Amino acid sequence: MKAPLIVALTLAVAAAGCSTLDRSLPSRTSSFIPNTQLRLTPGYTTTPEKLIYFAGAAYVAYLVLDPMAPNWEIEEAKLSDDTYFLGMKKMRTRAGGEGEARMVFRRRAEQLARAGGFAGYDIVSYSEGIQSDLIAQRVGEGVVQLRRGMQ
Structure with a gap:
């Protein structure tokens, strides 16, 4: 009973968030990932592109190693x-x-x-x-x- 309600609320929040996005598509020479700098700590900045690469590598490593799987x-x-x-x-x-x-x-x-x-x-x-x-x-x-x- 609660699961359909949670799914409906999640979809509603996602739809509301999508309405505030810039709907223009990037040109053929630009990327979907914005070329900005993210300041993670006062001494370290990185790009969203690097964060996506690191997250993808971590996800692949988790799939291969899966620490919660039985031995x-x-x-x-x-x-x-x-x-x-x-x-x-x-x-x-x-x-x-x-x-x-x-x-x-x-x-x-x-x-x-x-x-x-x-x-x-x-x-x-x-x-x-x-x-x-x-x-x-x-x-x-x-x-x-x-x-x-x-x-």
Whole structure:
């Protein structure tokens, strides 16, 4: 209910702001970005063009590095009622992680056991390594069998 109201208000404010803009288009020899100086601090001035370049570079860096993304991507396949295959890939842009794959594998196995009401799990097979592409990537995979029994 609130979302359509917020969208409508945002559009109204944007339309009101557009009505105060100079509507003349720049000539073929000029730029859309004004040739002015912006004083950011008393000792530093820059141009809007440089700010746009820096903002664009920062946005691209954020898309590539994404600090909020999880380090590991886990793909799982249910092989039977109590058996799962877990395939894991670490983000290519993060360094380190030696020994981390097994911990992530065990954590996911524990989550599957708890969610299904199982007493625990057994690791049927497990392997990890580095996949060599243009940028190397840590990988791990294994099969987990969930144990029934008393908790």
